[in-house]
Amino acid sequence: MTQPAGPAGPDTDAVIALTGRFADRDAWQAEGWCRIEHALELIGTRSAMILMREIYYGGRRFDELARRTGLTEAVAAKRLKQLVADGLLQRRPYREPGKRTRDEYVLTELGRELFPVLVALMQWGERLGRKGGVELVHAGCGSRLGVVVKCAKGHEVALPDTAARLVADGNGR
Amino acid sequence: MTQPAGPAGPDTDAVIALTGRFADRDAWQAEGWCRIEHALELIGTRSAMILMREIYYGGRRFDELARRTGLTEAVAAKRLKQLVADGLLQRRPYREPGKRTRDEYVLTELGRELFPVLVALMQWGERLGRKGGVELVHAGCGSRLGVVVKCAKGHEVALPDTAARLVADGNGR
DNA sequence: CTGTATCCCAGCGGATACTG
């Protein structure tokens, strides 16, 4: 049997099963225990992704974001509201000298942590043949950004060296 | 003016503009020159993402993929066909001893290169509070996978140390 | 076992007009 969860913390979640590549996972697959799906519930739309992109590029004001993403104001407003509600962005009063106060959209910690996802997507998009476009570079040295897959202990990991593991939800399940 | 492209290769694309964070980019923004959008055209749907996830977990046969993703057969078939057409997957004849020949879906090079995107999404999804779920680990040492943003020269890069750059498409544009 | 064919509905995102 699986051992009980015990005092489970973020890094001590009980391992229910360590799956080899073809172990049966149908049961928990049905439970919706997939972090990718959780992530996609928040940023699974095109508009959410490219709004976040524009924020990373430095956009802050509503009209700037709407125009640069090419989204209609209606869609931009709706999605920004959702991104704020979901905790990726925050509205903050803002004032340029000599102008009236306005609101700006700024990244929260959660929003900042999405950055690697966008970098990974850009890197993969680069692979798709079409030349030209925008790329993110290291401001310090000017060379392109990409992502590297590593494990928590710092080893660089290639696809064949991976395994999938099921962890408890902290309630012993 | 910007210098002409010259003998432009993948790594020598002419830099049209090195944008500071608030430089005006409305013109080229309209051109659809965004690699994230290119990427999302291929894997922008939930079904595409979770099918790829399932392939990374080791799934290969149609019914396995459909059942474990929870997608209907209709949706799974349609999306798999598209993923094959787009070059992320390949169908290959396959035979288990004593059974008849079947087809399996295997990753192409392009499909393998999507891996960091899924890892980044899983890592971010982990942040969303819900405990439990599947995680990918380094088979060698058992610790969790994540991604690190680096520039081509190997420097680890944080969000404030980035800049966006516009590059030519190889035809001088 | 590996799909295809229909039917259906909800949500995304465009267009346009209007408000504080």
Added chain:
DNA sequence: CAGTATCCGCTGGGATACAG
């Protein structure tokens, strides 16, 4: 400048039935 309100077409994805 920063949104709301409506309308509307398209596609994603579920359900179900059928086919090679």
